[in-house]
Amino acid sequence: MALLSGVTCIVALYVHVHRQGRTTWIDNGIISATGGLQSLVSNFGLGIKNIADHYILLVNAKKRNEELETEVGQLWTKVISQDEILLENKRLQEQLNFKSKEKETLVAARVVAHDVSPDFLGIRIDRGSNDGVQLGMGVVHTRGVVGRVHRITSFYSDVLTILDPSSNIDVIVQRSRARGILSGQSKQLSCKLKYIDRLDDVMINDTLVSTDFGHVFPKGLLVGTVTAVIPNSNGILQTVAVKSGIDIYRLEEVFLVFPPKQPEKAIN
């Protein structure tokens, strides 16, 4: 009984010290040492993978190249037409005296490790408080929103991805502007859209984009695509399943979103 009480006290004290993701200098030391080793092993693994991908596994490369060239052609046409819309939008905003917004700055970081537990989906990046990273900062990728920083040490930061069950981010449906909270479901590697009114217009294949609420992510960045809409006949909300735009296991580089006028330290 005394042993059980002793262990309970030690664990309670330990949990209390680390509440809300706080880390001590010992933890920082352990994370820095582990992060360094993870960085080395990760580099070595990526090197081998690159050799295999670029020199050995070149089956179907020609066919894939042709497909991508066609896709690039289509995308160029789309970009040119969107440039026209952008310029028109800018002209109209100037005529209406809209206040121009300052842009966030993106700073690149490399993914050195994934979450060691299969039930949680976090990643570790090689930028820490020495680079000006702060808690809650947004992390994005060219394919969309990745997550938010939730633990920082001097040289490394841990990012909670949008697929993690504890992650909640504000999103809107691009087509209908319906607003909801996106939450992860780690086991299925997908997300669900919460607090969407039953009357809100959401359809399969709708695109979800980020909002600038809290200035965490740039506005309009791809978050995911709606894969299923299940209307709830009794309640006031509907269930919406979402496929994330990112493949967490294939992430190699990400970008930290620094709020306007803050990233001098990181850029240096």
Place this chain on the structure above:
Amino acid sequence: MYFLQNNQKKLLTSFNAVFLTLFVLLLILFKSTSEGLVPSVFTGWDILLPVVIYLGQRRNLWEGLLILLFNGHLYSLNSSAPIGMFVVYYLIFFFLAQVVAYTFYAQTPFSVICLIFISTLISRLILPLCAQVFEQSVMVLSWANWSLWNLFLNTVLGFFIYIILGVLDRITLKVPPRNITLGDNSL
């Protein structure tokens, strides 16, 4: 290791906990850096559960607790779960394994496989409950937690980890505490 002197043998045995921790660190490094390189179906296994079961069976309470608390903390720092959640979760399994070790003889390969399988099965209930205590929104009774493939993967890889730990103990001349008791009685 028969060529070593007695004091060298003692020194080697006293470093057993360090070697065990290094082995856990190696597992953490492998698991956290290999996820982008292997197909995602091979990522759903728990590296520390077999280690905890091994500690529960082959170590006395104090020694096992100390090793577990340090390794659990190391694991926690490499996961996005709240720090401490996995320490509590693995402590539960450590105590269960201690109870099993004092109640049944479960050290044959078949019984070890069964033990790891049952522990993995129970872990699917205990982890979400621990997560709820730490205010993490992992679904407690979700079918997604019950993947047959992951149960199989955990059992097979867990058994291999258990065997490697046994080899590590043999190399460092570590004798399980219960075997010493049996030896004394037989004399």
